[in-house]
Amino acid sequence: MRRLLLVLFIAWLAAPAAGQAAPLSAAEAERALLDLAGEDGDRREAAVKALGGTADPKWLEFLAAFRDGNVFSRVKAGKTEVLVGGAKSTQGDQEVIELKAPYDGSARGSAPLASLKEVAADRRLRVVIKPFLDADETRTQLADPDPGVRRSAAVKLGNQAQPSSAAVIQDALGKESDGWVRHALAEALALVQLASGDAAVRAEAARTLGNLHSTTAMPALRALAADAAAPAAARAVAARAVGQIERWSMLTATVETLFQGASLASILLLMALGLAIVFGLMGVINMAHGELMALGAYATFVVQNWFRAAWPGAFDYYFLVALPVSFVVAGAVGVVLERGVIRRLYGRPLETLLLTWGASLIIQQALRLWFGAANVDVSSPRWLSGGVPVMVNLTLPYNRVFIIGLATAAVAVMYWVLFRTGAGLRIRAVTQNRAMSSCLGVRAGWVDATTFAVGAGLAGVAGCALTQIGNVGPSLGQNYIVDSFMVVVTGGVGKLAGTILAAAGIGGLNKGIEPALGAVFAKVAILVAVILFLQRRPAGLFATRGRNAEA
Amino acid sequence: MRRRELVVVGVVGLLLVVVLPVCNTLPAGSSLYVPDFTLNLFGKFLAYAILALGLDLLWGYAGVLSLGHGVFFGLGAYAMGMHLMLEIGSKSVYQSALPDFMVWNQVKTLPLFWRPFYSDAFTLAAVVLVPAVFALAFGYLAFRSRIRGVYFSIITQALALSAWLVFNRNEMNLGGTNGLADFKTIFGYPLNLAATQRGLYVVTAAVLVLAYLGCRWITRSRAGKVLVAIRDSETRVLFSGYSPARFKLFVFVVSAVLAGVAGALYVPQVGIITPAKIGVLPSIEMVVWVAAGGRGTLVGAVAGAVGVNWMQSWLTTSYPDLWLLFLGGLFMGVVLFFPDGIAGAIKNGAGRLQILTRRAPLAATPTGDARSRDLSRTAHPRPEPASRTPLQ
Numbered sequence: 021m022r023r024l025l026l027v028l029f030i031a032w033l034a035a036p037a038a039g040q041a042a043p044l045s046a047a048e049a050e051r052a053l054l055d056l057a058g059e060d061g062d063r064r065e066a067a068v069k070a071l072g073g074t075a076d077p078k079w080l081e082f083l084a085a086f087r088d089g090n091v092f093s094r095v096k097a098g099k100t101e102v103l104v105g106g107a108k109s110t111q112g113d114q115e116v117i118e119l120k121a122p123y124d125g126s127a128r129g130s131a132p133l134a135s136l137k138e139v140a141a142d143r144r145l146r147v148v149i150k151p152f153l154d155a156d157e158t159r160t161q162l163a164d165p166d167p168g169v170r171r172s173a174a175v176k177l178g179n180q181a182q183p184s185s186a187a188v189i190q191d192a193l194g195k196e197s198d199g200w201v202r203h204a205l206a207e208a209l210a211l212v213q214l215a216s217g218d219a220a221v222r223a224e225a226a227r228t229l230g231n232l233h234s235t236t237a238m239p240a241l242r243a244l245a246a247d248a249a250a251p252a253a254a255r256a257v258a259a260r261a262v263g264q265i266e267r268w269s270m271l272t273a274t275v276e277t278l279f280q281g282a283s284l285a286s287i288l289l290l291m292a293l294g295l296a297i298v299f300g301l302m303g304v305i306n307m308a309h310g311e312l313m314a315l316g317a318y319a320t321f322v323v324q325n326w327f328r329a330a331w332p333g334a335f336d337y338y339f340l341v342a343l344p345v346s347f348v349v350a351g352a353v354g355v356v357l358e359r360g361v362i363r364r365l366y367g368r369p370l371e372t373l374l375l376t377w378g379a380s381l382i383i384q385q386a387l388r389l390w391f392g393a394a395n396v397d398v399s400s401p402r403w404l405s406g407g408v409p410v411m412v413n414l415t416l417p418y419n420r421v422f423i424i425g426l427a428t429a430a431v432a433v434m435y436w437v438l439f440r441t442g443a444g445l446r447i448r449a450v451t452q453n454r455a456m457s458s459c460l461g462v463r464a465g466w467v468d469a470t471t472f473a474v475g476a477g478l479a480g481v482a483g484c485a486l487t488q489i490g491n492v493g494p495s496l497g498q499n500y501i502v503d504s505f506m507v508v509v510t511g512g513v514g515k516l517a518g519t520i521l522a523a524a525g526i527g528g529l530n531k532g533i534e535p536a537l538g539a540v541f542a543k544v545a546i547l548v549a550v551i552l553f554l555q556r557r558p559a560g561l562f563a564t565r566g567r568n569a570e571a
Numbered sequence: 572m573r574r575r576e577l578v579v580v581g582v583v584g585l586l587l588v589v590v591l592p593v594c595n596t597l598p599a600g601s602s603l604y605v606p607d608f609t610l611n612l613f614g615k616f617l618a619y620a621i622l623a624l625g626l627d628l629l630w631g632y633a634g635v636l637s638l639g640h641g642v643f644f645g646l647g648a649y650a651m652g653m654h655l656m657l658e659i660g661s662k663s664v665y666q667s668a669l670p671d672f673m674v675w676n677q678v679k680t681l682p683l684f685w686r687p688f689y690s691d692a693f694t695l696a697a698v699v700l701v702p703a704v705f706a707l708a709f710g711y712l713a714f715r716s717r718i719r720g721v722y723f724s725i726i727t728q729a730l731a732l733s734a735w736l737v738f739n740r741n742e743m744n745l746g747g748t749n750g751l752a753d754f755k756t757i758f759g760y761p762l763n764l765a766a767t768q769r770g771l772y773v774v775t776a777a778v779l780v781l782a783y784l785g786c787r788w789i790t791r792s793r794a795g796k797v798l799v800a801i802r803d804s805e806t807r808v809l810f811s812g813y814s815p816a817r818f819k820l821f822v823f824v825v826s827a828v829l830a831g832v833a834g835a836l837y838v839p840q841v842g843i844i845t846p847a848k849i850g851v852l853p854s855i856e857m858v859v860w861v862a863a864g865g866r867g868t869l870v871g872a873v874a875g876a877v878g879v880n881w882m883q884s885w886l887t888t889s890y891p892d893l894w895l896l897f898l899g900g901l902f903m904g905v906v907l908f909f910p911d912g913i914a915g916a917i918k919n920g921a922g923r924l925q926i927l928t929r930r931a932p933l934a935a936t937p938t939g940d941a942r943s944r945d946l947s948r949t950a951h952p953r954p955e956p957a958s959r960t961p962l963q
Binding site: 385 | 636709712713715716717718720721722724725729730732733736739740855859862892895896898899900901902903905907910
């Protein structure tokens with residue numbers, strides 16, 4: 021903290037006066053305006069600098085109008101007058117424009133456009149104007165109520181590393197209370213100082229940047245460490261800072277990989293959960309599971325369009341409606357599938373596999389014919405875009421966090437249903453022994469239908485969640501389905517814990533080896549790993565132990 | 572029965588191997604003339620039929636459903652394709668000794684694994700051996716640990732997906748997404764000549780007949796009986812002192828070799844091989860040929876492969892949108908209504924007709940015919956639902 025204060029003090033000493041506002045007297049302003057209307061390039065440039073240097077929002081507004089070609093001059097009673105144009109209208113065959121005075125904006129009547137001379141800003145002047153307007157924009161952004169806007173403005177200032185912005189940054193730093201924005205501001209300030217000429221200031225800035233783990237500063241710090249002209253002490257400080265930042269990025273990379281693994285595992289779990297329950301209960305591998313997911317995704321798309329058309333104000337909440345809708349849509353199709361065809365084929369898993377594959381082709385092609393072969397656009401609600409910053413240089417996207425939460429919730433609900441409700445009791449009974457359960461009065465067919473509906477509904481929810489992180493198209497299901505089969509096969513039937521562990525293992529392993537092997541060979545490696553794993557446990561993690569030799 | 576089958580095979584074989592190509596050489600005006608295009612199309616179907624025979628042996632007889640046979644088809648096809656690529660030599664677009672796609676990908680020297688494919692003999696050996704060795708390794712791991720039923724199907728499907736992903740990669744030096752194409756000659760014969768294509772067709776048809784006889788020989792042997800026994804109850808076979816894993820591995824390798832040979836015959840006739848032929852969807856389409864034709868009957872596999880592909884080439888040109896709907900419907904319809912496919916349905920119908928006309932039960936005389944009918948009846952037993960441990 022003391023070091024930071026010291027830095028700030030030095031920065032205050034070093035701060036150039038350029039950013040400070042210099043008010044203009046009425047006479048000076050008048051002269052600047054007349055210069056602007058004149059022909060002399062140098063005097064015009066000086067006038068722009070004088071006006072921009074005031075940092076007065078009203079003058080900046082005038083400069084913006086000037087840049088946009090909306091400033092006019094006219095000679096009235098031998099005196100040149102500079103005016104800002106307003107709304108244009110047509111009267112007869114003349115175009116008439118409303119006029120306002122510069123600065124105070126008081127109305128000055130209107131005049132035919134033909135009687136006015138445009139005061140045009142050439143390229144040279146526009147270049148001079150831009151920094152003034154930009155500085156004003158960042159200043160506004162730094163005062164924005166949204167911390168995210170303030171933070172990105174600070175990051176922008178740091179990237180530009182203009183010496184002139186030091187004062188603005190310090191000003192903002194004094195008022196800022198949000199920790200992340202303060203961090204970004206301090207980083208921006210140090211970056212500005214690192215670009216300055218004074219060796220002592222640079223060394224101090226390098227030390228600060230090291231402490232702040234600034235990856236943005238890496239190229240500049242490396243350059244300083246290798247700069248033969250710089251003092252040895254400053255180079256050493258820079259080298260140490262580089263090491264510090266490198267260690268930190270390794271840490272963030274590790275945390276990020278873990279998070280991505282958890283996120284992939286959650287997606288796999290959401291998909292595999294429905295598959296595993298149905299497989300455990302009926303021995304049916306549902307090849308149409310991926311298409312049920314696609315149905316959920318398209319249901320989300322339709323709900324989104326309803327909201328956009330009917331309640332644009334409540335658009336951000338469409339996703340909360342889409343979640344249950346996609347569950348119901350996919351679940352309903354699942355029931356039709358189960359009651360219609362699958363129930364005729366119990367005890368013949370290979371046939372059901374082919375049957376559901378056929379169903380999947382039909383659903384996929386139907387979606388393609390109905391919605392078109394191209395991907396459709398599902399936009400994220402505002403509360404799912406952006407991310408939560410957890411560490412320096414590490415922001416976790418909200419949509420991924422949401423999916424992890426959704427998967428956790430789905431598992432919790434499934435556990436509760438299976439082990440705390442009567443319906444769950446019946447499901448477990450039929451899973452264990454279908455014939456005996458039927459004898460004891462459990463309606464096995466009804467249990468099958470509801471379980472299949474729940475499994476299909478979970479697929480729909482998974483599809484709804486996938487709209488937030490990937491493309492929505494007719495072949496959406498195909499991209500993930502083989503992976504979720506692998507999860508089910510690795511997890512084994514009969515226990516949810518197997519599915520959860522397998523999803524975590526496959527998701528984590530995949531993301532863990534992806535940086536080294538690339539996405540494709542990581543997938544191949546996963547397949548090899550699963551085959552080798554099945555050498556040890558042919559029926560998955562938690563094999564069923566029954567006395568039936570065929571099991 | 573056996574004699575009758577031999578006669579039928581002889582007649583159909585003669586028709587395919589001799590009569591069709593001869594009709595192709597007739598003048599174009601003749602009423603019996605078979606156009607080059609049709610003959611070529613038939614050559615493709617017959618290549619598929621070779622693959623279907625192997626798949627039927629594996630699934631229909633041994634009860635092992637592989638959803639990854641596209642991979643073995645692809646291995647044979649790519650082995651042949653690599654040789655054909657090298658035969659192009661510097662007659663290619665870029666006039667480099669390297670295949671064109673290597674020129675695009677800035678590969679300067681021929682990768683080491685391509686070199687042996689300059690040799691004709693090595694290529695012919697590779698067409699058989701590469702799928703065989705790969706199937707041996709994969710099957711060994713799978714069957715040794717008693718991965719079976721749905722588990723095996725899922726694993727092979729993952730294999731198809733992985734192979735598809737890998738063959739799509741440019742750094743594998745196998746042409747990436749575009750695959751291998753633009754072949755000019757095969758063993759020195761120009762591929763654009765009708766005579767060469769006719770020759771390829773004759774070879775394909777002859778190989779099909781040989782493959783049929785070979786498969787029939789296997790199913791008639793003691794090993795074939797064990798295979799059927801494994802399908803009906805693997806555990807009982809195990810308890811009887813046989814090792815089901817070895818039999819399954821054997822039939823898996825045989826079917827992989829047939830798939831590889833089919834791929835090698837497919838490539839010169841179609842002129843291109845891409846990863847799209849070895850993915851998940853083509854692999855499962857192969858299964859539906861067998862299912863539609865009738866598994867457990869070798870004739871059914873051949874009929875299914877030719878029939879479904881004929882249907883496909885007609886539908887995809889006339890009604891492209893409907894093809895996938897039709898394929899899905901075929902899957903469901905066959906599984907629900909014709910579990911024994913066309914062959915089973917015809918046999919069933921014929922049996923009923925016989926009963927109606929003779930008014931006597933066919934099974935009265937214990938002939939070979941009746942025995943095989945019994946077999947097909949137990950082809951798809953409904954096992955008792957296995958008892959399981961509780962969910963925990």
